[in-house]
Amino acid sequence: MQHFSVIQSLCRLGLKAQDPAFRQQVERLHERLVKAGDTKDAETLARLLNAAATATAMQPTKVELSRFHITGEPLTPQVHPPVDRETSQALCRIMLKPSEMARHPVLSERSRKAVSDLIDEWKSFERLNALGVPPGRSLLIFGPPGSGKTLTAFHIADALGLPLIDARIDGLISSFLGTTARNIANLFAFANRYRCVLLLDEFDAIAKLRDDPQEVGEIKRVVNSLLQSLDARADIGITIAITNHHRLLDSAVWRRFDTQVQLGLPDEPARAEMLAQFLKPLAVNQAFVQLMTYVADGASGADLKRYANAIKRQIALRGEDDSPTHHFKALCEVLAREPSMRVHPRAQLMIDDIEAFVASAMHDAAFPVKQKPLASLIDVNQATVSRWLARADPSEARHAQ
Ligand SMILES: Nc1ncnc2c1ncn2[C@@H]1O[C@H](COP(=O)(O)OP(=O)(O)OP(=O)(O)O)[C@@H](O)[C@H]1O
Numbered sequence: 047m048q049h050f051s052v053i054q055s056l057c058r059l060g061l062k063a064q065d066p067a068f069r070q071q072v073e074r075l076h077e078r079l080v081k082a083g084d085t086k087d088a089e090t091l092a093r094l095l096n097a098a099a100t101a102t103a104m105q106p107t108k109v110e111l112s113r114f115h116i117t118g119e120p121l122t123p124q125v126h127p128p129v130d131r132e133t134s135q136a137l138c139r140i141m142l143k144p145s146e147m148a149r150h151p152v153l154s155e156r157s158r159k160a161v162s163d164l165i166d167e168w169k170s171f172e173r174l175n176a177l178g179v180p181p182g183r184s185l186l187i188f189g190p191p192g193s194g195k196t197l198t199a200f201h202i203a204d205a206l207g208l209p210l211i212d213a214r215i216d217g218l219i220s221s222f223l224g225t226t227a228r229n230i231a232n233l234f235a236f237a238n239r240y241r242c243v244l245l246l247d248e249f250d251a252i253a254k255l256r257d258d259p260q261e262v263g264e265i266k267r268v269v270n271s272l273l274q275s276l277d278a279r280a281d282i283g284i285t286i287a288i289t290n291h292h293r294l295l296d297s298a299v300w301r302r303f304d305t306q307v308q309l310g311l312p313d314e315p316a317r318a319e320m321l322a323q324f325l326k327p328l329a330v331n332q333a334f335v336q337l338m339t340y341v342a343d344g345a346s347g348a349d350l351k352r353y354a355n356a357i358k359r360q361i362a363l364r365g366e367d368d369s370p371t372h373h374f375k376a377l378c379e380v381l382a383r384e385p386s387m388r389v390h391p392r393a394q395l396m397i398d399d400i401e402a403f404v405a406s407a408m409h410d411a412a413f414p415v416k417q418k419p420l421a422s423l424i425d426v427n428q429a430t431v432s433r434w435l436a437r438a439d440p441s442e443a444r445h446a447q
């Protein structure tokens with residue numbers, strides 16, 4: 047397209063204002079370019095649209111932590127993790143640069159605030175210190191599988207500019223009870239020696255231990271030594287614990303954490319934001335993201351990531367062009383492969399009966415896609431969509447006449 051570089055700059059500047067009307071015009075231009083076969087320019091516009099959609103994700107907020115706030119030796123590539131004496135398995139993983147794993151999590155307003163407050167407390171160390179309170183040092187993250195708990199822990203370590211010591215509680219539990227207590231002690235001694243964030247994943251394993259009817263006395267000692275290790279660490283370093291089963295934890299455990307953050311299944315805006323992020327660099331249009339957001343109601347963040355990757359694989363393997371119709375086809379195939387228990391009711395209807403799905407979605411106030419872009423996604427003409435609607439509800443046909 048002639049003068050496209052100027053148009054591109056105009057679009058980039060305009061999209062920054064997050065005005066939906068402006069965005070819609072850029073999408074129109076994108077669709078025209080796709081239709082005209084101008085794929086290169088269309089892809090550039092799709093990238094701009096995607097980037098603008100995700101600009102509201104949690105922004106990087108790196109904290110320059112003063113060396114005096116968190117004490118300890120720096121972790122270097124030469125430092126090796128402690129090991130289980132029986133099996134020689136490492137008791138933790140050392141992540142010197144959690145940034146490599148730390149994509150910004152998309153969180154609900156409440157969880158985002160709890161996480162950013164913790165980071166801000168460290169930014170405002172001096173002001174808190176003047177009032178005689180330390181920043182939060184312990185955080186418990188809980189929520190269903192795939193809701194971004196581990197990702198959030200990595201994000202926090204990255205934002206604090208600290209390496210991460212990643213340990214799973216079940217990995218510390220040895221069949222030799224004496225060894226379990228020693229593993230816990232060794233892990234904490236190691237973490238306390240270095241400037242780091244200590245991550246205790248699968249934290250509910252400790253509660254399961256407590257319920258084990260065997261060797262009650264010994265197990266109690268192990269659990270108590272873990273709680274004591276947490277207490278001793280409280281003034282030394284930052285600790286994040288993660289669990290899927292928060293109900294298994296008793297009040298003695300909850301009390302050990304300054305802050306608790308609950309993550310859940312993403313709501314509609316969160317799903318849209320994640321999909322715009324995960325589907326990159328596909329040149330998906332807004333109607334496709336809206337449709338996928340709608341049908342994936344009930345999916346976790348990890349599910350959405352999996353679906354997005356599967357769609358990309360389909361497009362790549364079939365050598366199909368990166369067009370809205372092929373995105374839609376790939377989405378249907380990916381969802382159809384999901385075990386039926388996992389597929390969401392709206393998605394199930396879309397796969398089983400596209401006519402019934404269109405009729406139900408077009409009558410649902412929560413479905414934002416208009417008839418025309420929907421028809422072009424499904425690869426039928428608008429008249430066909432109107433016919434489907436009329437068939438589902440004959441009063442529509444009377445209106446149309
Ligand atoms: N809230 C989110 N924001 C962005 N991406 C997410 C989110 N939730 C899940 N994901 C995606 O799913 C992947 C898996 O998430 P993560 O491992 O953090 O989930 P989890 O809650 O720790 O799950 P599990 O309980 O199974 O350990 C992430 O790497 C990311 O790609």
Ligand SMILES: [Mg+2]
Nearest residue numbers: 195196197247
């Ligand atoms: Mg996890």
